[in-house]
Amino acid sequence: MxxxxxxxxxxxxxxxxxxxxxxxxxxxxxxxxxxxxxxxxxxxxxxxxxxxxxxxxxxxxxxxxxxxxxxxxxxxxxxxxxxHIKRNEFQLLNINDGFMSLMADNGDVREDLRVPDSELGKEIEQRFAAQEDVLVSVLSAMGEECAVAIKQMTGK
The missing domain is CATH 2.30.30.30 (SH3 type barrels.)
Structure with missing residues (x-):
């Protein structure tokens, strides 16, 4: 059985x-x-x-x-x-206790990625505070993930 x-x-x-x-x-x-x-x-x-x-x-x-x-x-x-390196883009929804809420193209939301401790992290927080719609590029390799870039969302 x-x-x-x-x-x-x-x-x-x-x-x-x-x-x-x-x-x-x-x-x-x-x-x-x-x-x-x-x-x-x-x-x-x-x-x-x-x-x-x-x-x-x-x-x-x-x-x-x-x-x-x-x-x-x-x-x-x-x-x-x-x-093996994979790059994905997610829409930034929220920042809560140093973690980003990110939405994928298929609508899945993940909240397990920390805001980077760098200039990029400061820019992400500034753009979120200004209520801009931004895409966050996330690089993943060998079981690790990190936000590596940010860009303005184009109109839909």
Whole structure:
């Protein structure tokens, strides 16, 4: 008999948060996981092959959530993880106790995203106080989410 405790209506697909990609195939302005964090590549340089035969790729990346700088070096033939990055836009409905109420295109409302502690967060609060209709761009990767941009809603 089936176990009545199991709920299959919600669940993860089991898909990985990253995909492997050969280091030499990565490009500037692309994304990569450096030191366990999803980063945007801002600088890349390749050294010549040494006496052991591997060209090395030196990468500098900026964390897409915290804006911290990370550096890593990897042989060009080795694989590195590339994060799956998803960008969604939500309409800002309300701000309550530092959390934003956001509505998706399909009408679903979420209230679990914190207002960022940055200039962007101040701008979101100012525009909300001025009762402007704004869209908030939310970036999600590797189980983390963060508001990264804001723009004026166009007339409907």
């Amino acid at each position: 089936a176990d009545p405790e199991l709920d299959f209506t919600t669940g993860e697909s089991g898909a990985s948060a990253t995909i492997p990609m050969q280091c030499s195939a990565l490009r500037k302005n692309g994304y990569v996981v450096l030191k366990g964090r999803p980063c945007k590549i801002v600088e890349m340089s390749t050294s010549k092959t040494g006496k052991h035969g591997h060209a090395k790729v030196n990468m500098v990346g900026i964390d897409i959530f915290t804006n911290k700088k990370y550096e890593d070096m990897c042989p060009s033939t080795h694989n590195m993880d590339v994060p």
